[in-house]
Structures are given as structure tokens and as C-alpha cells.
Amino acid sequence: MSLEFHPHTPSPQSDEEEKASPSSTSSSASSPAAEDARPFLRPSASAAGGGGRSRRRRTVSEPSLRSLSSHTSRGRSFGRDVGHAAAETFLLTRLAITLLRYLGVGYRWITKFLALIFYATLLTPGFLQVGYYYFFSSQVRRSIIYGDRPRNRLDLYLPTKVDGLKPVVAFVTGGAWIIGYKAWGALLGRRLAERGIVVACIDYRNFPQGTISDMVEDASQGISFVCNNIGSYGGDPNRIYLIGQSAGAHIAALTILDQAIKECGERECTSWSVSQIKAYFGISGGYNMLELVDHFHSRGLYRSIFLSIMEGEQNLWRFSPEILVQDSSVKHAISLLPHVILFHGTSDQSIPSTASKKFVDTLHSLGAKADIVLFEGKTHTDLFIQDPLRGGKDELLEHIAAVIYGARSQNKSLLEIHVSITRWWKTRSRSRRCFWCSMCVSS
Structure with missing residues (x-):
């Protein structure tokens, strides 16, 4: 006898949370179609220079670049968090409605x-x-x-x-x-x-x-x-x-x-x-x-x-x-x-x-x-x-x-x-x- 589990197709969900690890950080996302193709249990960029910008007469100091990069990173992170929160809210609302249909009154x-x-x-x-x-x-x-x-x-x-x-x-x-x-x-x-x-x-x-x-x-x-x-x-x-x-x-x-x-x-x-x-x-x-x-x-x-x-x-x-x-x-x-x-x-x-x-x-x-x-x-x-x-x-x-x-x-x-x-x-x-x-x- 084998204890077999049959996969259930999950609901679509935004999957853009950052992956925390001791040495590196990466993002992960999956689509429902890709998930269906996966088995039940699985085995276990270089910076590009801007040539056009080098022709400018006015140079930007290194602290300014770091500040600009930090602000940009925080802006992207905030936008990603907002997008993820919106997707999670939509998903939870939809799942709650589905659950209420099962429970009835x-x-x-x-x-x-x-x-x-x-x-x-x-x-x-x-x-x-x-x-x-x-x-x-x-x-x-x-x-x-x-x-x-x-x-x-x-x-x-x-x-x-x-x-x-x-x-x-x-x-x-x-x-x-x-x-x-x-x-x-x-x-x-x-x-x-x-x-x-x-x-x-x-x-x-x-x-x-x-x-x-x-x-x-x-x-x-x-x-x-x-x-x-x-x-x-x-x-x-x-x-x-x-x-x-x-x-x-x-x-x-x-x-x-x-x-x-x-x-x-x-x-x-x-x-x-x-x-x-x-x-x-x-x-x-x-x-x-x-x-x-x-x-x-x-x-x-x-x-x-x-x-x-x-x-x-x-x-x-x-x-x-x-x-x-x-x-x-x-x-x-x-x-x-x-x-x-x-x-x-x-x-x-x-x-x-x-x-x-x-x-x-x-x-x-x-x-x-x-x-x-x-x-x-x-x-x-x-x-x-x-x-x-x-x-x-x-x-x-x-x-x-x-x-x-x-x-x-x-x-x-x-x-x-x-x-x-x-x-x-x-x-x-x-x-x-x-x-x-x-x-x-x-x-």
C-alpha cells in the first residue's frame, strides 16, 4: 500500500516576496500553468555602463549616486510591497468568499x-x-x-x-x-x-x-x-x-x-x-x-x-x-x-x-x-x-x-x-x- 497524495491546483497568487538567505537575496514567482507541470515532490548580472552619460560635462559625485540608488531601491521596494499587499488582499477576499460558500449560514x-x-x-x-x-x-x-x-x-x-x-x-x-x-x-x-x-x-x-x-x-x-x-x-x-x-x-x-x-x-x-x-x-x-x-x-x-x-x-x-x-x-x-x-x-x-x-x-x-x-x-x-x-x-x-x-x-x-x-x-x-x-x- 502506498500513501499517495493527489495534487490540487492552487489559486493564482503574487509571489514576489524577497527570499532571505545568509549570503544573497533573490525573487521568486510561479504561475498556475507552471505549477501543474511540476511533480508532487521535487528533488532537492553585471552592471551596464551608460556610454551616453559619460559625455556629460557635469559629473555626479559617488555619495550622490549612492543616495540616488538608495532612494530608487526604497521606491522599488515600497512599490513591490504595495503590489504584493494588493494581490494578497484580492486573493484572501476571493478565498474567503469561496470558503463562505462551503460553510453556508x-x-x-x-x-x-x-x-x-x-x-x-x-x-x-x-x-x-x-x-x-x-x-x-x-x-x-x-x-x-x-x-x-x-x-x-x-x-x-x-x-x-x-x-x-x-x-x-x-x-x-x-x-x-x-x-x-x-x-x-x-x-x-x-x-x-x-x-x-x-x-x-x-x-x-x-x-x-x-x-x-x-x-x-x-x-x-x-x-x-x-x-x-x-x-x-x-x-x-x-x-x-x-x-x-x-x-x-x-x-x-x-x-x-x-x-x-x-x-x-x-x-x-x-x-x-x-x-x-x-x-x-x-x-x-x-x-x-x-x-x-x-x-x-x-x-x-x-x-x-x-x-x-x-x-x-x-x-x-x-x-x-x-x-x-x-x-x-x-x-x-x-x-x-x-x-x-x-x-x-x-x-x-x-x-x-x-x-x-x-x-x-x-x-x-x-x-x-x-x-x-x-x-x-x-x-x-x-x-x-x-x-x-x-x-x-x-x-x-x-x-x-x-x-x-x-x-x-x-x-x-x-x-x-x-x-x-x-x-x-x-x-x-x-x-x-x-x-x-x-x-x-x-x-
Whole structure:
């Protein structure tokens, strides 16, 4: 059995953002016709003198030339930014209209949308602080181009101290497969960068600009860019970790599983390998779409739109990592998977914590290395938004940092790391506990 993804023709989009790299800058643009001709996964001027001007009697000084060149460059850059903003606005408007046609006038999604607006309003002070960091911090490299498809961009969050190569996290953000955006990872990027970790937040096409196949393709290309280029930004290519949150956890799990299947010989090899990923962290994710479709429908993500995202009801099993790993034809790919660690709050209503439990149990039954961390009383957004915004101790990030640093420098097992963290946390506050289902330790 082969996990096949069928390309979806993306909407036209202006693609004139500058590509940031350590040594050079270039522009990239793509047309819909050119995109259709490309495969699903791809392997990885001299100045002209003005003769006529030399005949002029009056010469222009070098500082004046530099000033004129600077003004011209800024004018072109401003014009390019305005043109790109206009194209993006037009595209978003058109996609929003298309999305509204799918959603209709259902009361569930409208109430959820209004609740989201109210929730975001309450957190505005915190979001403004994160937004200022995102746009003005010298440690953030925004919109680095990693491919030639629409939204093939990623943001880099760099540690302040440059004292050797740093561990790297490739992050795939959530957003119900509809409103995902790389900037949503700014808070995670900042907190991990403060711990000396390079973070790459990968953007990808959302529905209706793309379906799940396009999202997996984009995530794979973003991971490939990180694996092959992160050394130029101070990251250690031998210490790369993958994190996905919510819908991003589902996309990242599909991406890494698809890559493992390719490396088993069922499809051609690509420009990155599963062996380069030291561990996969899934935060509040769903991994069995057949079981979740009705739950999402009751939460406002209607069956019709969800099935369109997943390319039809007949394909739900193909985009369910929990089901895919049980297929006998991919049993050899299971041994290639990195250590899988899933995080979930027990009070999560958006995606029940049982989704992570069942996936870990399935991986265990197949001999894969997998663990789950359950946070008592935490909701879908507590782990990713509220806890980091509150400041102070962040349980989720401490667990991630413990795995990234502890397993390497102290040669501890994950169980030993968990025991030390749990004991410390209990001495700090006995009113809060962290439960590790598959590795429960009695107090």
C-alpha cells in the first residue's frame, strides 16, 4: 500500500516576496500553468555602463549616486510591497468568499467564529507584545522562501547567543486546516529561542487554496529546507526535531509517515530523510479522521467542508496516521519513524485527548517508540497560548526542552527525565500534576 497524495491546483497568487538567505537575496514567482507541470515532490548580472552619460560635462559625485540608488531601491521596494499587499488582499477576499460558500449560514460555525473573535479580543494585550516581537525583533527572519508554490514561506527564530550550533525545531502550526499561518508560531518560537533553540515555523496552503495533499507537500518541502539549509543560520543539522500543533500535528504526522514510506522503496527518495528527525512532538492533535469527522461537525467544522479538505469520505483512511500505520504493507516504514511524543490536555473539547491515547497505543502495538503526556485540566489552547502568555513556568516547553537537551547532554532516558520534572513540579505546587499515561510513576 502506498500513501499517495493527489495534487490540487492552487489559486493564482503574487509571489514576489524577497527570499532571505545568509549570503544573497533573490525573487521568486510561479504561475498556475507552471505549477501543474511540476511533480508532487521535487528533488532537492553585471552592471551596464551608460556610454551616453559619460559625455556629460557635469559629473555626479559617488555619495550622490549612492543616495540616488538608495532612494530608487526604497521606491522599488515600497512599490513591490504595495503590489504584493494588493494581490494578497484580492486573493484572501476571493478565498474567503469561496470558503463562505462551503460553510453556508450554519449557526455552529458562526457561534464558534464569534467566540474566537471574543477570545482573541481578551488576549489582545498579550498578542500585541508578541506581534511587536515578531515584526521588530532582530532575532526573527520572516518569510524565507523554501519552495515555489503559493505560501511556501517560513519564519526563523534565532537565539541571541551564538556559541556553536544550536538544536533545531521545525514547527507546523494549527488552524483547523483553514486559518493556519506561520506567524501563529511566534510565541512558541520566542520561548524556545530563549532556551537556545532555533525554530522554523513552516507556512502551508490552507483550504480552499489547497487540500490535505497540498498541505503535506508544503510541510515536506519546508522540512527539507530546514534539513538542508539550517546550518547556514546557526542550527545543528544533526539535531532537528519536528513539532505540530492541532491540525499541524495531523499534517506533520502524515508528512513524516509519508516520508518513511518513500524511504522503504515504495516511492522515489526525496531531499530529506526521516533519520534526520530526532523526535516528533504532537500537541493536541487528531490522528484518526474517520472517528473525528462527526465530532468536528458538531463543533462547527461541517462534514461537507471537512470532507472537501480530506478529498472525499473515501480518502479519510488514507489521511489518518492511526489507520495507516496498521496496514501490513507499511510495516517496514514503522521502524524508520523517530521517537513520537504526544501532548494533550484532558479537558480539550476541540480534539479529545483520547485521539492521542489511541494513536500511541497503536504505535506501541506495532513496536514503535511512542509516549504520551497528558496535562490534567488543560484545554485545547492552554498548552499553546494561555500558559506561555502567563509567563513563568511552562510545563509543555519544559518537557520539550528536557527531551532536546537532557537526552543528549545527560544521556537520560525519557522516563528518567519525566521523573525528575514531575518531582520538581510536585514540590513547587501540589495542586497541579502532569500525567504520563504510558509511563505512569507512583508518587
